[in-house]
Amino acid sequence: QVQLVESGGGLVQAGGSLRLSCVASERTFSTYIMGWFRQAPGKEREFVASISRNGVSTYYTDSVKGRFTISRDNAKNTVYLQMNSLKPEDTAVYYCASRRGLFAGPTRQSEYDYWGQGTQVTVSS
Numbered sequence: 001q002v003q004l005v006e007s008g009g010g011l012v013q014a015g016g017s018l019r020l021s022c023v024a025s026e027r028t029f030s031t032y033i034m035g036w037f038r039q040a041p042g043k044e045r046e047f048v049a050s051i052s053r054n055g056v057s058t059y060y061t062d063s064v065k066g067r068f069t070i071s072r073d074n075a076k077n078t079v080y081l082q083m084n085s086l087k088p089e090d091t092a093v094y095y096c097a098s099r100r101g102l103f104a105g106p107t108r109q110s111e112y113d114y115w116g117q118g119t120q121v122t123v124s125s
Contacts, residue, residue, distance in 0.1 A: 002026040002114040004096050009119030012086055016123070020081040022096030022116055030054070030074040033104045035112060036081045038092035038121075045095070045109065049081060052104035059105045064090075086123045093118040 003025035012018055026032070035050040049060045049070040058070050069082040079096055097112035 002032070002098055004098065004114055004116035006094065006096050006116045006119040009094060009121045011122045011124065014086060014088055014123055014125050016086050017082070017084045018086065018121060020083065020094055020096075020119060020121075022079045022081075024077045024079075024098065026077070026098075029077040029098075031100070032098040033101055034070075034072060034079040035097045035099070036070060036079075037095045037097060037109065038090075039095070039118075040089075040092040043092075047106050047109070048094070050104050050106065051079065057104050061106075083121070086121075088123045088125045091121060091123050093120050 004022055006022045008020040030053055036048040037045050038048050039045040047061055048064055049068060051058050051070045051072050055072045067085045072079040095116055095118045097115045099112040
């Protein structure tokens with residue numbers, strides 16, 4: 001059982017930045033593809049970004065391209081989401097998740113095996 005714990009959320013003004021972190025309990029963290037998802041009030045949870053096991057390949061939903069950066073540090077069992085130029089529409093609970101596989105690109109959420117509890121990000125206008 002992999003435990004994922006997110007941190008770094010908070011309240012920020014539009015145009016500001018936040019860095020989310022997700023620490024995994026699993027010592028084989030480097031064997032998992034990692035993803036970030038978010039769920040805004042009244043909306044379904046959606047894909048934000050994902051990263052391959054070695055960190056070389058990254059994928060983003062169109063609405064965050066050029067503003068968000070996903071990265072990972074396998075030595076620290078941690079995946080990050082650097083969020084710049086935040087907009088009010090980025091307001092959501094952000095979740096990290098992990099899965100096995102070879103291709104790290106967007107896929108069904110059901111393919112992710114483990115999920116964190118989420119961290120709230122609120123962007124004021």
